[in-house]
Amino acid sequence: MACPSATFTVWASAWLAGAVAPDDVLDALSPWAEAHDVQAADPATASATGLSAPGTPVSSVAFLLAALRRTTPRSPGRLVLPAPGDVRGLPGPGPFSRHATAVGEGVVFGEAGLGLVPTRIAEGVIRWTVHPLPEHGPPPEFVPLAQTERDLREEVRRSASILTSLGVARHRPGVREEIAAALRARPASLWPVGMPAQSLRVLQHADEVEAILGAAAVDEPGGALSASAASARRAALRPIETAVRVARRAAVAEAVRVLVASPLV
Template sequence: MWASAWLAGAAAPDDVLDALAPWADAHDVVAVDDAAADATDLPLPTRPPSSLTFLLAALRRAAPRGQARLVLPVAGDIRGLPGPGAFSDAALAAGEGILFPDAGLGAVPGIVADGVLRWTVHVVRDQLPPPDYVPLNHAEFDLRDQVRQSASVLTSLGVARHRPGVREEIAAALRSRPRSMWPDGMPPTSLRVLQHADEVDAILAAASVDEPGGALSASAASARRDALRPIETAVRVARRAAVAEAVRVLATSPAV
């Protein structure tokens, strides 16, 4: 969202850097191979890494008014990825990535050391699938509906039983997330959906934990997995829809 706002002239580069700071003490940037290095002037992984400032500059050179697209692929759900290749493999392994279709570039984040987040930049020239457009209100409704539909299954498995301290676990999981900063003009609906998705994600994490001394049988664990999977999918869809709507609005915001 911040990259799209900056490319549209609706955010200052320092604001982008400040917004990413809570996610890691340091952000490195490298090009995955010679093609990406030639296209962006970023260093290869064998050389000292560059910084986000140089990544922003490379994006501006490649597509001055481009927009970013979030991908959240997992096995069995690779919507939004280009064809087979290094970017798709890396994004699938990380569970996330960002595409800049107009620039023909993509970036995948990954922790490489304590407090160091590395963005690896790829050339992505394969024809991308059209954006997986989901109306934000539909994504929000489906997220709530999936939580409601799965509740009875989880209860029958004992997953939703009261566990001492479970509310504290969920609250702690939410507190542990980096503090998000939002660009001016961030759509309130996108913000609400992203916050709800974070809450559901924290509940999913708590629901995946067995009670002390109460490990599930293999069949029950499989049933739990099946019950949680639609909610996980709904969380990803809601996040993608919220980000897509925010990008659309921010990319048309008045320049600062």
């Protein structure tokens, strides 16, 4: 479900709170890539964190966890899912904000003054780049999970109606199979014991809606849309994409809140 940054936000926050073991964090990341390495974005950040500098041998996630423990002993992380025109949750302008927006995800550890961005640099390899933050960023966004579920369902209904009225929501043979295949292709996310059921439900719903979005963005064979119709379709789908990001952020934030409050191991 979700993305590597969501997995790291939940598990690293639970580990910082003493609710899971460090090996659990490493195991949880494995479905996303066979190997994860870590590098500081610049020499100053490398010196401050003890992580590898650009151009030197990379560090491991275990070293990243240790650096977080030194700089922010128990403060949880926060998931960001920026997109052009929707940069909620980001700190001020800077390399982290630009990198996270380009990739579409990241993790903010505000009290540590660090931001993490995962990038797939090769088949089976994800690199976590650690950036210094210019500021802690805005206060965490709070959206009740029940509201995000309602909003997501409403956006799906509204956009489906708009697409139909525009004549760009036609039945395409095999579309259900496309959606099912897209969901099967997602890494099987691992979550800590005690993960709130509501968070899991919202994350699953967000995955399903995202798979539908992918199918809706595909033209029928031999039936490419006109430029105006394609633009209208894009405008109709954009609010759903926003609702998916909001839902995922809210689900992860609630999971972190509950897990951080768990008894220590």
